Every structure is written in structure tokens, then in C-alpha cells.
Amino acid sequence: MRAVVYRGRNDVAVTEVPEPKVGVGQVRVRVDFNGICGTDLHEYFDGPIFVPTEPHPLTLDQMPVVLGHEFAGTVVEVGAGVTDLAEGDRIACEPVYRCGKCAPCLAGRYNICTSVGFHGLSTDGGMAEYTVIDQIMAHKLPDGVSTELGALVEPMSVAYHATMLSDATADGTSVIFGAGPIGIGLWFALRGRGIEDVLVVEPSSVRRAAIERLGARTVDPTAVDVPALVADHTHGRGVDAAFDAAGVRASVESALLCLGPTKALVSVAIYDRALETSLLQLVLREARIQGTLCYTGDDYRAVIDLMARGHYDTTGWVEQIAMGDVLAEGFEALRAGQKMKVLVDPTR
Template identity: 40%
Template sequence: MSAGTQRMRAAVWYGAKDVRIAEMDIPAAGRGEVLIEVAFSGICGSDLHEYADGPHAIPVAEPHPASGARAPLVLGHEFCGTVVELGPSVTGLTRGDRVAVEPNYRCGRCPRCRAGEYNICRHFGFAGLMGNGGMAEYAAVPAYMAHRLPENVSLEQAALFEPASVALHALRRAGTTPGTVMVVGLGPVGLLTVRLAAEREVPRIVAVDVSPARLHRASALGATDLIDARLGEGVGERIRELTGGEGVDVAFEVVGSESTLRTCLDATRRGGRVVLVGLAQEMSLDSFALVNNEQSIIASVGYRDTYPELIRLVAERGLDLTPLVTSTIALDTLVPDGFEALLDGPGDQIKILVDLAARSDRLGSPEASAGTRRVRPQPGGGEPETSE
């Protein structure tokens, strides 16, 4: 880092409805870490839940075992940028490398890590949720998180690799490529599941949602059939009609509710699979029908070994993920133009990217400052002092 550039801005989570744009020291790259100048950071549904009514995943009472961090911490786990500093013992990367960040911590020692299943590591967590993340001008992360980008892969594309990885891992969990799939829930991950299924040349892709705008977007991304979920209990019957009474081979549940799980099971053929991607606390099901139909329910969490394939698909096959981006905002307006827009908007927003190089002309306006107070850490690490 050059002299005089030792401070940065970051979005710091303090509690529900309390995310502040803070000024803080630029972190140093520790042993095995790289310091990244962040280009873009996407807003994930997990970030939105933490803002709306967290904490959910953010450690508050005790530090996370992998990161050693607890709240307040910097949000953002969908990010990319340029390597500007290498910590001791880092090899395979150089300053100036453009990288996509795979933000999951792993210990490398537990049985699942040793088996290569690091997404279910005993101490698994995400930078940006369980440790400081990428909604900041700079982020220090373990070097194993950084994937170098070819020249023909833009940083805008790289900012979408994290949610695309969730979709890709779910498709892998489904097993062999089926003839007919259904995706229920067309948020970013659901739409990316549609796009990647189309990339795999799945012949029939049924998209289900309550939003006509999202159904239209799914069609543009490769869905062959669109079902308005406002049909309620008739969704499963309608899908069976589309498939000659058979049902789909695989259904992806990307909402996280009992009703959508029931829809998936109703619409899946005998011997078919339902892949659970959405998060829900508890769900009940008809186990008698499940057994008689010999259906399988498979869970999919996070991802592993997905970034190399996504980089290849973008670089060599021209896969374009950017149609999911509906808005790009400045860090200064993260709360009003990001979180609040997603909570209160009409539902037309899909993926909002934060451009860390941008400065909004709204900075200092009442709209921009509401909920985004500038803070300055006290000497000695005391409680930040708010300055208007």
C-alpha cells in the first residue's frame, strides 16, 4: 500500500437495521492471506436477513472458530477485486492479479475437509458473515479463497460467481443431467439454476414463481415452461399435465417453505429427486407417499470446487451471468438503495451490486445518510464515535 492510503470505508454490521458506513484502517495481509482492493460486492439474501432481523449467522457472543471475528464486522461475501498485497508464505498469486473470492472458511484438518468436502467443514463459515468481508474498499482474506481471472472474464461477471456456485453445486447434487427439471423460487440462485441447467442443455426447464417479472426473466435465461405459483395447490397438477402425467425428474426448492416443498414433491415423478436449496426451520411431509413413490430428498449447502468451472464457462463458452444484475449502487447508499430497496421495493430487483470505486452524488443527503452514519473508530479500539 502506498503512503497515505491507510484508511478505507466499509459497511459494518452492528445489529438489525444498524449497518453503518464506517471509516477504518485498511487491514494488513497476514500469514497466508492476500489483501484485495475490492471492485464489486453483491447483496445476498443472507445479508438482507442479517440487516432486517439478525443476527442469524453473524457471531455476536463468541468469535467464529475459523475467522476469530465477531460483531461488529464487515458484511459482504459475494465479491471480487485486485490483489494489492501478499502476506507471508503466499504462493501462486502476484500483485495485480484480478481475482474472484470464494468466501468460505475451512480448517483443512477435520474429516470432511480431508475428504475434500470443505463446504461442510466442522468450522465452516463465510467471510462477510462469520468474518470481515468484501463490502469494503479493501479486504484481507486467506489466499485459498482467491481465484485468478483470465483477461476475458470481467470483474462484473466474477461478482456473480458466489451465487452461481450455489446453483452449480445444487445441480451437481442432483446427479446425472435429467430430461426435465423444475425450479421453484426465482431469486438470484433460482434464476442461476435455470441458466446453468440451460447451459447443460437440459431439454425442459420448468420455472415457478409468483412474480411475472421473474418468470419473464427466467424465460430469457433458458426456461422452457413458466408456471405462475399463484395457482396455489394447482401447481403440481399443472406441471404433471405439462409432462404427460409423469412429473419432472428433479425439482429444485429454492424458497425454503413447507408449501413449496410439497409442490416439488407433488410435481416430481416416481423415483425422482427434490433438491433442497432454500433454508427453512422445520417442514413436515407425507412420508408414506415419499416411500411409495421412492422419491429422494437431497440437501445442498454452499458449494465446493465450483469456481474453476464457472471461470471456464465464462472464459471459454461465453456464459454471461450479468443479466441478473438489476442495479449497481455506491457503498454510501447501501442501506437506502440496497437493503431498503430490496425490503420495500416492488420486487423488480434481482441482484444489486455495490461498486466500491463509486461515490454517490447523494452522499451527505438526508436519503443517503438515513441508517448509514459515518463512524470513526476511537483510538485504542474503543467504541466508534459517530460523526454526522
């Protein structure tokens, strides 16, 4: 079968690999769509970062790997011991490997397992015609949710989980820095949780236009003093929640100035270089920076439920490409800012 194989920095190619075989407690999935994630871009241009260069403690695999952790498809084979899935089920994959024994796992926070791994990074993933996953990773999609939307459950769950770690309230104001796919996901998540007063800060006119078409109120930080605007908008109270989905110093510093007392800046970005910034605003306001990593099954179920109710809209920011175009129309185009969100279709 064809798959997108990662062999190191700037070394990704579509190639033929053996079809994966189903083991006990596993299912084989025919992949319909697989999203290219910001993490995939970091691996390609700056990695290896999350892709192991020696055997991973849970998967025992290492580079090279088939990429792809944002995917949905159809179950075509079930292994021994699988009870909740059948051939023909359409699923979205929750690609987290966990040990089940460490303190975070025992507390139900397996997303921060001390040995955490990811399908499509720590082992062969879904940017392929077929992939095999543990049954615990499969979330069935309701009839009204397409597999195109299903491939977005993973990044939308990243965003949803981040909002659950915030102090966002329905009667307060939230601000999002960055209107890429995660920024859009944050906006959808907040709105889905009944939080209406949301500002999205984004310097790119293309990205501002994309999220504005969905109904968001945007701010251009190159033309407006964002903390001053927020202070005026909130009558000096500041925001209940700020989210950094941009991953640059300017967004972090501006976000800290927007925070109300005791509130949190939730960091949803991947920082590929060190950020130097003053923590004085945290001290003066007893505010904090909150980290967030991926999601749990609760976030997946919440996002899928919102999708079933028609809450998510892909208009203007999601597009599909053939697997053979994954470099030029995928990695390179995303890096250049020519596209927002790309789903790879292995059947094309």
C-alpha cells in the same frame, strides 16, 4: 477506508474502519463489486444467524463485522509465502474457512466442515474498499470475465453445486421453484450442463419476466396447477430434479408432488421459519429431500469456465449501486422486491 459494518439486527451502516493488513499466505484485494446476498438480508432483518456473537472457532472474530462474501476485485498486495498470485491479478473470492481436520474436510467436502466459516460473516468481508483473504480463497478470472461477473461467481456456484447434488439428466425434466438470483443461477447451471427441459415456477410477474428474457420457460403457480402441468408435460413420469429456491411451504409441497419416483428435491433456500408439510409423497415414491450448502473449488472452476464461454447474462436482473446507498437501494429495495440482484461498488 469505508466499509459496510453489521452490528446486529437492523443495525448496518457505512463507516470508516482501518485498512486490513496482509499476513503470511494472504493477499489484499481492492474490491470492485460485492453482491448483497439473501443471507445478508436474513442477517439484517432477522439475525444474527451466521454472524458469530462470540469468537468463531476458526477466525476468532465476532460481531461487529464488515459484511460481504460475494465479491471480486484486484490483488494489490501479496503476503509472504504467496506463490500463485501477483499484484494486478483479478480474482473472485471463494469465502469458505475450513478446519482441514474434520471428517468432511478430509473427504474433500470442506463446504460442510464442522467448524465452517465465511469471509464476510465469520470475519470482516468484502463490502468495503479493501479486504484481505487467504490465497486459497482466490480464483483468478480469465481476461474475458469482468469483475462484475466475478462478483456473481459465488451465488452462481451455490446454484451449480446444488445441480450436481440432483438427479437432473439431459433427457429428463427439471423444475425450479423461485426465480430470484439463485433460481436464475440454477437455470444457468442446468443449461450449462446440457439440460434443456427446465420449468421455472414463480408467482411474481416481475421475476418471471426477468428470467423469460434470458430464455427460460416459466409457470405462474397462481394460475396453473403446477403438479398437474408437470404430470402432463412428462407423460406422468414426473421430474428428475426439483429445486426449492423459494423457501416457502407452498413451493416445497408442490415440488414434492412433481417428483418422479426415487428422485430428489434439492433444498437451496434458507428457511427462516419452520415448515410443516406431509412426507407421505416421499414415502410413496421413495423420493428424498437433499440439502446443499455453498460449493467447493470445483464448482467455482466450472462456473468461471462457463462465464469465460459467455454462458451467463446479467441483462435485466443485475444492477450496481454506490456503497452509500446500500441500505435504501440495497437491503430495503431487495426486501421489498423492487430489485433482483444488487452489486455494491465501493468506489462510488
